[in-house]
Each structure stands twice: as structure tokens, then as C-alpha cells.
Amino acid sequence: DRMRGALALTFAGLAGGAAITYPTVLEAAEGVVHPLAIEHVPFGNYGFNTRGFNGGIPGPTFRMKPGETLRIDFTNNLSAANNVACPDTAGEFCESATSNLHTHGLHISSKGKEDGLAHYSDDVFADVLPGETETYSFTIPENHMGGTHWYHPHHHHATAIQAGGGAAGVLIVDDPEGYLPPEYANMSEHILFISGHNLANLADIAARAQSTILEGALNAANTANLAANVFFVNGQALPTLTLESHTWHRLRMAYAAVEQGLALQVTGDATCTLKLLAKDGIYVTDLPRDIATVMLFPGARADVAVSCTCTAYPCTGMLASNAGRRLQPGRGRGGGPGANDMVAADLLELSITQGPSTSVVALPATSVQRPCYLVDLRSAAVPDAQSKRLALNGGGRTVTVDGQGASMTYANTHANGGTMATWPALTTFPVGSVHELQVTGVGAHPLHLHVVPFQITAMPAAEYSGGFFKVGDWHDTLMIMEMAGGPGGQVTIRQQTDKFTGKMVVHCHILEHEDEGMMGFIDISGTEGTIYADAATLDSTCYAAAFNNTGTWATPATVDANAGDAGDAANSAVSHGPTVTAAMLGAMAGLSY
Structure with missing residues (x-):
């Protein structure tokens, strides 16, 4: 405070x-x-x-x-x-x-x-x-x-x-x-690593850790009259990205922060269309998905296709986070916004120049072929013993499974001569099978699971955030800020414990909470390399070995209409540093x- x-x-x-x-x-x-x-x-x-x-x-x-x-x-x-x-x-x-x-x-x-x-x-x-x-x-x-x-x-x-x-x-x-149709594969690509740094919170954590690095960060910022809540894109404050009009550009966005959520939209003179391609490195099943807002929370990624035009060239747009909806203001020990605050921040200026085309390529509705570990699990049979309750409890800094699990504080992990290596698992999942978790707490805490991603199979509404979150989507980190707490805020997820045995860590990705003990792990047991035998029954087109390029792509039965007329294909380009x-x-x- x-x-x-x-x-x-x-x-x-x-x-x-x-x-x-x-x-x-x-x-x-x-x-x-x-x-x-x-x-x-x-x-x-x-x-x-x-x-x-x-x-x-x-x-x-x-x-x-x-x-x-x-x-x-x-x-x-x-x-x-x-x-x-x-x-x-x-x-x-x-x-x-x-x-x-x-x-x-x-x-x-x-x-x-x-x-x-x-x-x-x-x-x-x-x-x-x-x-x-x-x-x-x-x-x-x-x-x-x-x-x-x-x-x-x-x-x-x-x-x-x-x-x-x-x-x-x-x-x-x-x-x-050959994995994607050429309209997607040939998009120009821009890698955007977005990082949020609340200097008040970082300085407070540094002081508690007795670390001279960052302990004076807030005072230094105030003395220099610089912002105390800092957002970088690729390490730069408010850089400019130049885009040609009437062309689809793929923005690969990853977001890192201790806390603080972003709701990204393009504002300004430019008129831009956004289509969601993937979340957390997994393509959506209704590719491309029309969206107006990109929801990012600590640990999340989003791949978005953007195409912009101007009334008069050149023009500018701003990739910015909307502060109009604040759910729980004032979270974070340092006094700054927390993960379920919508932060006001301009991140990236878009400079739109006139491209050679006068129309935008229509992105075909596509359902990409999926690896067998990512088949749709909504119709999978899940034994009762493999359906459990997972709770994220911020007040107690705990992750529990069926009510079992203590906070991973230093005192708890080292009690009675224990260490991190002797800390017990929350539960055990056999490898090569499907498991279901009814999760509470994702309205306030980003749930992150290591090793294998998970699929949303049920939630109170069919979609949230204007369709950014839908039943059937895959994630490895999930937070839905619109969801209420309590039983009404329950999300059901399923995952395959594919191939790998050992510790599958689960934690809140508000990093402050994780360090304070809001973490645990599930032990995946059995024979290394075991896969889910019924994956090909659920999806006969899934591939368990390397992808075989057939040059064909499936069309979903139901998709959103694509805006734009057919035109010249976008030139293939990738924006990154030297390779x-x-x-x-x-x-x-x-x-x-």
C-alpha cells in the first residue's frame, strides 16, 4: 500500500x-x-x-x-x-x-x-x-x-x-x-516478446530476498522521472513496427511478467483485422478465428494474423492494452496492478504503408492435422479414478488435488529434514492415458502445467472474451478473467499423459505466488514412451510419427466467415535478428x- x-x-x-x-x-x-x-x-x-x-x-x-x-x-x-x-x-x-x-x-x-x-x-x-x-x-x-x-x-x-x-x-x-496452407505459411512473421516490469513489486521482492540487484529500481525510476510500470517489446519501450497494407502478417506474441494482465487491441487511424491462429503454441481448431482483443496474462502466448488499411497512406495504429475493465485493483505486494487487472499501456506503434495489393487474401477456413497427443478429448472415456478436482487457492498459496496438497514454502519443504527432492506429489497419473481435472481459481490465477498441454472441455459459458476462449481450445497456461469465483468459475480440462514419466509441475503463473508456495507436481508413472492407445480412434487422421506432407488440408464443418477478397498471396518473410x-x-x- x-x-x-x-x-x-x-x-x-x-x-x-x-x-x-x-x-x-x-x-x-x-x-x-x-x-x-x-x-x-x-x-x-x-x-x-x-x-x-x-x-x-x-x-x-x-x-x-x-x-x-x-x-x-x-x-x-x-x-x-x-x-x-x-x-x-x-x-x-x-x-x-x-x-x-x-x-x-x-x-x-x-x-x-x-x-x-x-x-x-x-x-x-x-x-x-x-x-x-x-x-x-x-x-x-x-x-x-x-x-x-x-x-x-x-x-x-x-x-x-x-x-x-x-x-x-x-x-x-x-x-x-506443408503443414499449413500457403496463405498461412507465406505470411510475413514478426516475433514480439512482450515483458511487463512492475518496478515497485520487483523492488519489494528484491528487498525481501536481500538482493542488491533491483532493490533500488523504484527509487531510481522515480529519481529519473521514468515510468515505474514498464512494458518492453523485444526489450524496447514503444518501438515502431512497419507493415504493408492489404497483407496478412503473423504476430508471434509471448508475454512475460510477474503479474498484470493485458487486453490488446489496435487503436488509432489504421483499420486492422485480427484473426487468432494459435494459443500457447497450439493451433485453434477453427482457423482462422475472428477476434477483437488478444488476452494475455503471465506465461501466455498468442499467434495472431493482422491486416491493416488506411483511409490515407501512411497511417498509424497502436497495439495497446485496454484499462476499461478492472476486476480486482491494487493486487501485488508492491502496490501495482495484479494479474486480474487490465493494465493501461501502449506497447507497439504500427506504421502502415501502402502495399502493392488493393485487396486482402481470403484466409481459408482450415482444420490442421493434429498430432495424436492433441486429439479432441471431449468424447474420450475417462475412468472415475482419473477425474479429479484441482483448486488454486491464492489466500493459502496452495495448489490442491482432491483437497490434498500443502503450500511449497521453504519451511514446509524442509520440515523434519526434508528437501525439495523429498516433497510428495499431489497425486499420480499413469502415463499413456487421459485425465480430467475440474479446476477452480482460474478466474484469478493463471494455471500452468508442464510436460503436456491440456484442453478445455467444459466451462460455464461456451466462450469468453469475445471468442478468444472457447470450449475445445488447448492451453498450457490458462486464466479467464471474466469468470466468477466459486463453483460458477469451474473449468474442466483434459490432457493425455503422453510418452513422458516423472514430475509434471503445476503452479500459479503469478510468479510471486509461485515463489510463495503456490506450486506442486503430479507424478506421471509407468513405462517411458507409452502413448494413449485410443487417440487414433478419437481422430483417425492424427499422426504419431513425423508429419507426412500430403499437400491437402481439411475444412471445418462450421467456421466464421472470412472478410476480404481474393488477391495476390502475401510474400513470405520472417522478422527476427541474425540467424x-x-x-x-x-x-x-x-x-x-
Whole structure:
């Protein structure tokens, strides 16, 4: 409360207008190990440091193909002086210089060296201490769906200060050749890593963790008359993206923040049409879906096609978040907005120039072929023993399954000589089967599950947020701000425990809540590699191996009408930083980046 009046949702003081830039792209390749260092980096032009990767915010963009392995040498260059132990901070924010690496959204193993692997996979219980380097080896199945994901540190009690402070980046799984119709595959692509930084909250967490990094962030911003609630796109404040008119552009958006939600629309002189392609790296079944607002909350991703025109060229639009609907103002210990606040912020200026076409290509209604781990589960038979209740309880900072589960505070995990390694599972799911969870709390807390995504199979209304959320959609992180609490706010989800055994972490993606104990895990048991035997019965077109390009695409039985007339196909282009391939790595030896 001491900061609430001073913060007052002020976003002024950031100079904008520079052309958007893109991080370096690092591609997975056989025999290639990419260096990734978490270290102290400048926080924009604010004059203080935060934590980032390879010298900046955000880190490099990683790209990989289904079936590939992304290998990373992860080095912790953080200062050991900030690594104050949890008993010494007497709270839940501590060990702020111990780190690790999480690939948010990948369908991947959660195991590590303690499980017998030569290198870590997506093991968020690993500890990489200051001065140490560990090799991570991320292998995804050959039928992994292409999509937009991201990566960030996930050391419990330090996730908020590291990931929320800027240590994060985009990770893209490329679509197989021929997976999308050419009208989609040939869109120009723009990777937008959006990060929100509430300096009041970050400074408060840093003080509690006894970390000198970010502890003075709010005072420094106030002294310099700079915004205390900061939003970056690719590490820039209010950059400009130039788009040709009458052309579909694919915006790959990933959003990172400790808290705070965004409801994005395009305002200004430009007239822009938005169509939803994918959420959390999984294509919607009614491709393309007409939307007016893109709903983002911590951890969420959205792939959106946008096409704009002007009454007179050139013209401008603004990708901005609408503050007209505030559900629970004043959340967040630092006094700033919380995840279920709709934040007022201008993020990205769109400069629309006149393109060669005078009409817009009609995007065909399409239902892409799905990997067998993503078949529609709404008609699947779920045994009673595999239908459970999951509750997100913010007040108690707990995640429970059928009422079982305690807060993962430091005191609880270390009681009676225990450790994080001995903490019990919330429940056990057998691998290669379908499980159902009736979830409460997603109206106020972003639910995130590791290892495998989940499908919405029921909720109080058929859709929310103007159709952005629909029954049948897939997510790995879900928050529906319009839903009321209590029984009326229940969402039913289903998922396949496909292939991977081990710990499937589940937590609230308000990172402050996670660090304070709102986390647990479900143990996936059985034989590694087991798949759901009835997947092909539910969808005979699903593929369990690599995608086979037939050059044909299905049309959904019911779709929304497409606006626009047929015209010239959009030129294929991808907007990102320089791509580093295996052939280039030799020439880069000895360089720092």
C-alpha cells in the first residue's frame, strides 16, 4: 500500500518511436551446443541492472524442428553475494542467484541428471549455482506441433525476480513443410516478446530476498522521472513496427511478467483485422478465428494474423492494452496492478504503408492435422479414478488435488529434514492415458502445467472474451478473467499423459505466488514412451510419427466467415535478428554475445 498512490498506473516517461529490433536467432542442430548465460544486464535506459540472458533483454530466440534436440550450455554468471539463503531472509524470496532453465510450453521430459540422464532436460528442480555451467538437452517428439513458446529460469523462490526481471526469451518450434496452407505459411512473421516490469513489486521482492540487484529500481525510476510500470517489446519501450497494407502478417506474441494482465487491441487511424491462429503454441481448431482483443496474462502466448488499411497512406495504429475493465485493483505486494487487472499501456506503434495489393487474401477456413497427443478429448472415456478436482487457492498459496496438497514454502519443504527432492506429489497419473481435472481459481490465477498441454472441455459459458476462449481450445497456461469465483468459475480440462514419466509441475503463473508456495507436481508413472492407445480412434487422421506432407488440408464443418477478397498471396518473410546456424559457429568462436 505504501507504493500504491505513487505508482498510480503511470506509464509516461518512456521514449518510443525507434524501429523494432529482434534478438539473435539460434537454431538447433546436430552436434551444436549453444551458450546461454544468465547475468546482470542493463534495464533499458534506467541506469540500473537486472537479470537477463547473453547480455540483454530478452535473450536470443531459439528455433527447433519437431524431433530435434536443442542443446544449451547454461552458465550462471550471477553474483554469489545476492544468493542469500532462505533461512536468512526469513521469507519465501531467497537464493536469488541460484538458477536453472525451463522451456515453457514444450511437450518434453521433466527429468534431469538426478534421474539418470546425462544432461538436464526440463528439470525445474535443478540448481545451477553462481559460477557453474550445466548442459541442457531438450529433445521433443517428432510429432511435436509447431508453435510459439518461451524459456526462463524456474528456481523456486527466485523465479519472480529472475524471469520477472527480464531473464527470458522466445523458443519456436517450426511447422513441418506443408503443414499449413500457403496463405498461412507465406505470411510475413514478426516475433514480439512482450515483458511487463512492475518496478515497485520487483523492488519489494528484491528487498525481501536481500538482493542488491533491483532493490533500488523504484527509487531510481522515480529519481529519473521514468515510468515505474514498464512494458518492453523485444526489450524496447514503444518501438515502431512497419507493415504493408492489404497483407496478412503473423504476430508471434509471448508475454512475460510477474503479474498484470493485458487486453490488446489496435487503436488509432489504421483499420486492422485480427484473426487468432494459435494459443500457447497450439493451433485453434477453427482457423482462422475472428477476434477483437488478444488476452494475455503471465506465461501466455498468442499467434495472431493482422491486416491493416488506411483511409490515407501512411497511417498509424497502436497495439495497446485496454484499462476499461478492472476486476480486482491494487493486487501485488508492491502496490501495482495484479494479474486480474487490465493494465493501461501502449506497447507497439504500427506504421502502415501502402502495399502493392488493393485487396486482402481470403484466409481459408482450415482444420490442421493434429498430432495424436492433441486429439479432441471431449468424447474420450475417462475412468472415475482419473477425474479429479484441482483448486488454486491464492489466500493459502496452495495448489490442491482432491483437497490434498500443502503450500511449497521453504519451511514446509524442509520440515523434519526434508528437501525439495523429498516433497510428495499431489497425486499420480499413469502415463499413456487421459485425465480430467475440474479446476477452480482460474478466474484469478493463471494455471500452468508442464510436460503436456491440456484442453478445455467444459466451462460455464461456451466462450469468453469475445471468442478468444472457447470450449475445445488447448492451453498450457490458462486464466479467464471474466469468470466468477466459486463453483460458477469451474473449468474442466483434459490432457493425455503422453510418452513422458516423472514430475509434471503445476503452479500459479503469478510468479510471486509461485515463489510463495503456490506450486506442486503430479507424478506421471509407468513405462517411458507409452502413448494413449485410443487417440487414433478419437481422430483417425492424427499422426504419431513425423508429419507426412500430403499437400491437402481439411475444412471445418462450421467456421466464421472470412472478410476480404481474393488477391495476390502475401510474400513470405520472417522478422527476427541474425540467424546463427551450425556453419557459422566456427567463425563465432571467441566472440561474446
